[in-house]
Amino acid sequence: MGIKVSKSNLVFTNATYVLKPKTSLTKTTATVVETIEQNQEEITLVWLDVKPVVDQLIHRxxxxxxxxDYCKFYYDQNSCIEYIHSSVNVKVFLVIPGSLANNILLxxxxxxxVDFVFIYCxxxxxxxSLLNDxxxxxxxxxxxxxxxxxIQNTIKLVEKRLITLNSYNHKQKSTRDLTTESGSFLFFQLFKDILMNMPQTNExxxxxxxxxxxxxxxxxxxLKNxxxxxxxxxxxxxxxxxTNxxxxxxxLINKALRTEDINELFHFRFFIVDLSSNLFKTYKDYKKMNIKSPIVHLYRGTYLSIDELQKLKENVGNLISTNGFLSTSRCRMVATMFTDNAIxxxxxxxxxxxxxxxxxxxxxxxxxxxxxxxxxxxxxQIDSCVYDSNTDKKWIIKMTATDKGAELAKEYFEFQKKKVAESDIVLMFGHLLIEMGQHQKAQKYFENVLRQKPNDEEVACxxxxxxxxxxLKNEYERAIDNYNQSxxxxxxxxxxxxxxxAKSLNGIGVVYNEIKAYDKALEYLIKALNMYQKSLQNEHIDxxxxxxxxGNAYRGKREFDIALEYLKRAQNINENILPHDHPNISRTYNNMGNIYYAKRDYQRALETYTKAITMNKKILPSDHPDITRCLKNLGLVHCNMKNYDQALNFFSKxxxxxEKTYPQEHPCVTDIQQQIQIIKKYNEIS
Incomplete structure (x- = not known):
């Protein structure tokens, strides 16, 4: 027999109670019956007790x-520990009874x-004595x-020190070809301009x-607030x-900004624009009053993980930005109040x-x-990241504010404007999301923009x-539907x-290439080429x-000589109109290497892949996907040439x-691990 208590968002079973929006207190003997909604809080409060008392739970x-606003109650310690283990990208505040303290803390x-633990007894x-341990x-x-x-004071402390950092690698010589990290850096360089271009309405x-x-x-x-x-x-x-x-x-705004959640940011665009506008007005007034004292020193205390500290040390000399509005203090002493290990x-x-x-x-x-x-x-710009072993006993990160971020955003915008023949910054932001690999976010972003009722040409784009x-999400039917609509x-x-x-026809052709419908791909790609040639000079990036x-379509049909002809024509155009270090040139070399590899012309494949990776190493960060792709291809060629030691070297790299980018179970990791095992077996046999 169930129990219901109206106007509560507390759900419990024989193992757990969950506080969440839009639910009521329900007793069951199995599992949680309602769907737990997304946690919009930065922190999850978890309360473990030995015995549930309904009246106490409602009061708490x-x-x-x-x-x-987001809390979970447990009275089974195994279920509680299992939940904490399964939680990722969350900060858990755990309340436990004294009787379970030794076991749970261990x-x-x-x-x-787990950020903090509180004992209630x-x-x-x-x-x-546990406080010392x-x-x-x-x-x-x-x-x-x-x-x-x-709990309230500790939450305030954590919220004050939360920070998400994005760097722009100096080896990323231009904004032409972005890693996810550098893309995130540009995200907020462009984001405010996007919002400022949208109407500020009552709706x-x-x-x-x-x-x-x-x-x-x-x-x-x-609700009263x-x-x-x-x-x-x-x-x-x-x-x-x-500041209230x-x-x-x-x-809600800070979490949306930290996670770059496009849907949530759209919901709060009205307030974000007002806040930015007010900050700018206040800043202008401040500048007028402080012309003779232009330099300002500010401080922020925070906690940085080992990985975050390593990232900062590796990026000394590079640019860095934070996700959203950055809170600092004029007083260094205040910053130390909100710090754990870094200032x-x-x-x-x-x-x-x-x-x-x-x-x-x-x-x-x-x-x-x-x-x-x-x-x-x-x-x-990160000037230094050093540990102060004398005074503060903390990491000290010195930074200087710079206009270079805005300059990079302008460079990115100008390049993309030429590349995609669009000059609308609102659309350009979606391109940035795609280049970052944030395909789901890009889809949601464009769908949100569509609801703003832009003009006819913008709708088609x-x-x-x-x-x-x-x-890019491999949802090919929907891709074709939208390309056709465009x-x-x-x-x-x-x-x-x-x-x-022609761009949309080309897009449809690429879809058919990816699903191995090569004849259909050729049909649309040839139509696209003919349409381009009517409106463009022969030497154009599109x-x-x-x-x-x-070339890729003919490779799929195993018509390798025709494929090579198309790729060589593409490369001639690339080399004539693009900078010598442009990623499109190295990618075309990689595609040509694929043809030679398929023809079992391993020597030419090796030469072409080597050209590709040599270029990539000069212009891209060492962890860029294009470098990984070339390393794998070189590994495959050497394996087929029975150069097993060299093959193993490339696959290991x-x-x-x-492994730095993906979890161990990701196909990108497991595929390479399998190749390495195969090569080791070949090596043993030989």
Missing amino acids: EQKLREIN KVHKLEQ IERDRYL YSKLVGIYTSENDLMKS SKHEMIRKCRDYYCDNKKQ IELFNSTYQSIDAIQWY SNFPLYK FEIETDIRLKTVVFADVAQYSKFPDEQEVLFDIGAAF IYHNIGRAYR FQMHSIARPPRYLSA IAGTLNNL ALEIV
Whole structure:
């Protein structure tokens, strides 16, 4: 027989209770019956107890959700530990009873996802020694109110020190061919401009309000805050609302920014634009008053993992940005209050043209923190990353604010404008997502833009890009549908837009290549080539691209000589119109190597693959996918030439790269591991 308690979001079974939006308290004997919604909080509160008491749970739910909206209750320790082990990319705050403390701490203390542990019990003195043994143990509490206050203060500390870093590798000689990391760096260089180009409407405000109400639908305290915001908010109050720690808006926005969640960012675009505009206005006023003191020193305390510290050390001299608005302090002492193992020392200059920051202490509930907030897109050069073993006993990262991030964004925009024949920054941002490999995000982004009712030509381009995103997600039917929609709209325009229509035909041809329908691929690619040749000079990057695709189609049909002819034509165009170090040239060499390999002309394959990888090593970061691809191809050639030691060397280098990027079970890793095992067996036999 079930129990239901209305207006609660607490679900429990014989193992677990889950606090989440839009649910009620339900007792079952098996598993959780409702679907757990996405956690929009930065932190998951997990409360483990030995015995469930429904009345206590309801009371705790109300108090906990005022602190953090996503919570889980367990009274089976194995289920609790299993959940924590299975949680990825989350920060867990764990509350445990004293009777289970020794056992639980032993099992979870070293887990990366467990940030802090709190003990709630009657016999405090009995467990005091644990504070010396476990650094993540915050305290031992006999009062529930004291426990709640401690959790709240610790959450504030964690939220203050959260930071996501993106670097731009100096070896990435241009913005022509991006790694995911460098793409993320450019993401926020362009993002603000995208939002500023979108209309600021009441509907965008209502969309944001609906999102907040939906997530906090059972949280009475936050619903009151949301209604207050809805009825009183004015654009000039954006900074004040953002610094209001009691209001959930800053949490939702910061998480969306940190995770580059396109859907969520669209929901909050109304407020993000207002906040950026207010920061810029405040910054202009500050500049007028401080012309004679242009240099400003700021500080931020944080926690950095071993991997993050290594990343910073490797990127000294490179550019770096943070995901979203960066909170700093004028006071170094304040920064040390919010630090664990690292302090950023930042020097900025009001004479910079694109780096915007504002003193927001006057708007904050905590003016003594002397908070200074950087706007989205601020870029910094890493000057040094060293451990201070004398004074601070922490890592000190020195950075200087710079305009170079905005310059790179401009370079990227100009290059893409030539490459895709589009000059709309809103569409360009979607191209960036695709180049970053964020195909799902790109699809959602373009679908969101489509709902903004752009003009006819933009709609056709958006359908093309949605098709491209679906193709890269291997959803081929949807890709063809969207490419066709784009082609039809460009074709019936007056006058017809032949160049754009040809791009969509080329896209359909690529889809058929990928599903090995080579005759259909040739049909569409030849149509695309003919259409290009009507509207373009013979030597154009789009013509070279289609010739390359035709070469791949004929390779699929095993008509290798014809395939090589098309690839050579493509390469001639590339070499005549592109810089000598352009990635398209190395990729065409790689495709030509594939033909020679298929023809079992291993010597020519080796020579061509070597040309490709030599170019790639000069122009791309060492972990770029194109380098991995060349290493694998060289490994295959040497294996077929029975040069097993050299084959093993190339595959081992490829494995070293992919293991840094993908989990062990990913096909990119397992495929190379299998090749290495095969080569080792061949080596033993020979």
